[in-house]
């Protein structure tokens with residue numbers, strides 16, 4: 001590994017930024033990897049794996065440290081607690097690194113960061129953990145299942161309590177395990193440009209493994225790539241990075257050729273592009289988001305795609321656009337949400353989210369839905385979707401909407417493969433659950449406006 005840069009110091013920087021300032025981990029990691037592009041594949045994957053892994057397992061890691069340290073994690077200096085956290089991650093989950101190397105590197109980093117006087121403490125705690133790792137005591141599973149699951153699967157207690165009450169222990173276990181499994185990168189083949197099999201062949205030739213999704217033929221999971229953005233197939237717009245759950249939301253929207261479509265919360269534009277592609281360069285997709293920065297992301301993606309039936313606009317979805325009223329065949333409301341369905345990809349969400357924030361999001365979702373339904377023509381379609389598995393933001397918002405506005409749910413079975421059909425899809429909505437489905441957690445509903 002390169003001597004010039006201490007990759008453990010980079011990991012520490014990422015953890016400090018995410019835990020201290022609340023910046024989203026995927027953004028911090030992306031920035032570090034792009035700043036240190038010259039690092040080798042092995043070093044880049046070490047940085048990603050240890051940062052994500054430590055954040056993912058942080059509740060369990062802190063529980064372990066607290067069993068062996070005289071000073072509780074909460075009372076430690078932030079630098080020290082983050083050095084210990086990433087070291088414990090390596091000790092417990094990375095067998096390929098010798099324990100002595102993990103401890104020595106952590107001690108060196110402690111000194112380098114100016115905490116000479118605490119290097120003995122760090123060394124002592126890590127050596128005790130190394131010796132006692134096999135004998136960790138967990139909360140009693142039978143007596144206190146929520147606490148047990150919270151520690152075992154490293155989730156905040158309020159989340160395990162909420163999910164146990166809603167889904168029961170078996171499904172909750174499936175969901176929590178899935179969050180800790182590696183979340184595969186999923187791509188959507190732009191079938192207007194290349195067949196999925198042909199794209200898979202091209203990627204396979206570069207050593208990238210491709211696994212077709214069971215749900216949609218243009219979706220595939222990929223593994224074994226280094227820098228996705230550098231692949232020629234990406235630059236040529238032959239594929240987009242998009243989870244199959246997002247693709248399904250577009251599938252149930254089922255745009256027709258020539259449709260007028262509004263995607264009211266569109267950045268970075270994944271669903272808008274798919275809608276435009278399915279419309280085969282006819283009609284018009286208006287892809288909106290709140291800020292010029294976000295709309296810039298949509299524009300970049302439009303440019304790479306080469307599609308001409310899509311335009312990007314800055315527009316606050318809470319503000320009524322008089323000119324759009326009753327003009328749309330289809331409105332997609334893929335709204336800001338708590339993101340609890342994608343905890344496997346964005347583990348820090350679980351530390352930032354709270355029941356209070358979820359209520360606030362619910363209020364925003366209602367405000368947006370209460371505005372954008374006006375754009376749907378009589379007889380047109382509104383698709384509501386979120387990447388969460390929270391009843392209030394999903395089913396309860398849907399009930400609220402149906403009680404208030406002249407829309408009815410429409411069966412989505414015709415747009416889904418057999419495996420995804422169930423009682424709710426026959427009514428008009430689908431809740432995907434990680435671990436239960438081979439997809440991110442996602443909610444989608446198809447509503448038709450009453451009238452012609």
Ligand SMILES: C[S@@+](CC[C@H](N)C(=O)[O-])C[C@H]1O[C@@H](n2cnc3c(N)ncnc32)[C@H](O)[C@@H]1O
Pocket residue numbers: 246264265266267268269270271272288289290291294315316317318334335336337
């Ligand atoms: C779930 S993301 C959308 C993902 C997007 N549909 C896609 O598939 O690529 C929600 C988006 O809503 C945007 N947003 C939040 N509040 C908004 C508002 N008041 N008006 C418009 N967009 C908003 C956020 O900036 C964010 O990009």
